[in-house]
Amino acid sequence: MDILDRLEREPSYCENSDARQLRRDAASEIRELRLKAQQLEALIQRRASQKMARGVMA
Structure with missing residues (x-):
């Protein structure tokens, strides 16, 4: 799983708004x-x- 997916989709119900x-x-x-x-x-x-x-044309 991509880091962006994890950052955006990880359950955040237990985190405060700053997190x-x-x-x-x-x-x-x-x-x-x-x-x-x-x-x-x-x-x-x-x-x-x-x-x-340029190298080919030179």
């Missing part, structure tokens, strides 16, 4: 960091493709 908010904040931050990692990976792949294209 529930902490879970939501953690899930949100993880989601944001995953998106940034995907964007960075895409940028790296584009740059590598551009270098390869």
Whole structure:
């Protein structure tokens, strides 16, 4: 099970509101960091493709 699923779906009836908010904040931050990692990976792949294209054409 993914950490985001666990953070968002774990039973929270026994937690206080601060603990529930902490879970939501953690899930949100993880989601944001995953998106940034995907964007960075895409940028790296584009740059590598551009270098390869330039190398082939040179």
